[in-house]
Amino acid sequence: DSGVTQTPKHLITATGQRVTLRCSPRSGDLSVYWYQQSLDQGLQFLIQYYNGEERAKGNILERFSAQQFPDLHSELNLSSLELGDSALYFCASSDGEQVNSPLHFGNGTRLTVT
Amino acid sequence: GEDVEQSLFLSVREGDSSVINCTYTDSSSTYLYWYKQEPGAGLQLLTYIFSNMDMKQDQRLTVLLNKKDKHLSLRIADTQTGDSAIYFCGDAGGYQKVTFGIGTKLQVIP
Numbered sequence: 001d002s003g004v005t006q007t008p009k010h011l012i013t014a015t016g017q018r019v020t021l022r023c024s025p026r027s028g029d030l031s032v033y034w035y036q037q038s039l040d041q042g043l044q045f046l047i048q049y050y051n052g053e054e055r056a057k058g059n060i061l062e063r064f065s066a067q068q069f070p071d072l073h074s075e076l077n078l079s080s081l082e083l084g085d086s087a088l089y090f091c092a093s094s095d096g097e098q099v100n101s102p103l104h105f106g107n108g109t110r111l112t113v114t
Numbered sequence: 115g116e117d118v119e120q121s122l123f124l125s126v127r128e129g130d131s132s133v134i135n136c137t138y139t140d141s142s143s144t145y146l147y148w149y150k151q152e153p154g155a156g157l158q159l160l161t162y163i164f165s166n167m168d169m170k171q172d173q174r175l176t177v178l179l180n181k182k183d184k185h186l187s188l189r190i191a192d193t194q195t196g197d198s199a200i201y202f203c204g205d206a207g208g209y210q211k212v213t214f215g216i217g218t219k220l221q222v223i224p
Contacts, residue, residue, distance in 0.1 A: 002156060002158070004156070033211070033212075035214075041216075042214065042215060042216030042217055043157075043202060043214040043215075043216070043217065045211060045212070045213060045214075048211055055211075056211045058211075090156055090157070092156075092157075102145075102147060102159045102162060103147075103157075103159070103204075103212055104159070105149075105156035105157040105158070106156050107154070107155055107156045108156055
């Protein structure tokens with residue numbers, strides 16, 4: 001058990017809809033990362049937060065947004081969903097301080113857009 | 115930007131050694147990681163190597179790093195059926211952001 005909790009585990013929704021994915025980081029970790037895993041693209045970095053502030057941005061679409069709250073949990077909001085957004089969305093956390101501190105991953109949220 | 119490349123698939127017989135290769139482009143990499151993903155699960159950290167090291171051994175796992183060629187490999191000795199999974203190479207640049215390859219699916223044949 002990595003200590004990172006993601007909810008829900010599965011989500012099925014229709015095109016055009018909006019969903020929110022939730023992540024609770026490992027106790028003590030200040031940094032949260034969101035990744036998207038699809039069959040053809042592999043594991044793509046979306047965005048990173050550290051102690052409530054955005055720290056790094058990757059291949060995140062404008063239809064997607066995220067935030068990290070004062071209690072350090074994070075939410076990833078996906079709107080105007082398209083079929084191609086179907087993927088596994090992973091959250092990971094790290095302490096955000098030590099250079100060699102590895103990422104600890106949750107088990108992911110599987111999003112299916114129909 | 116950073117890029118990490120891996121082969122998609124590797125098949126080995128139980129008891130043989132497996133070697134999974136990875137190349138990366140980011141010259142400012144500080145750490146390089148190997149993660150394992152079993153079906154239905156998230157990524158689990160296997161091992162990591164600091165960018166100024168050449169080799170790291172951890173039980174059945176050996177990591178080799180050629181920094182000049184930006185080439186990383188993971189050798190699994192005495193591969194078992196439980197090693198069947200997808201293996202991701204990860205390259206940590208600034209702020210601990212890790213760029214991953216597409217993952218290599220290891221199939222172990224009994």
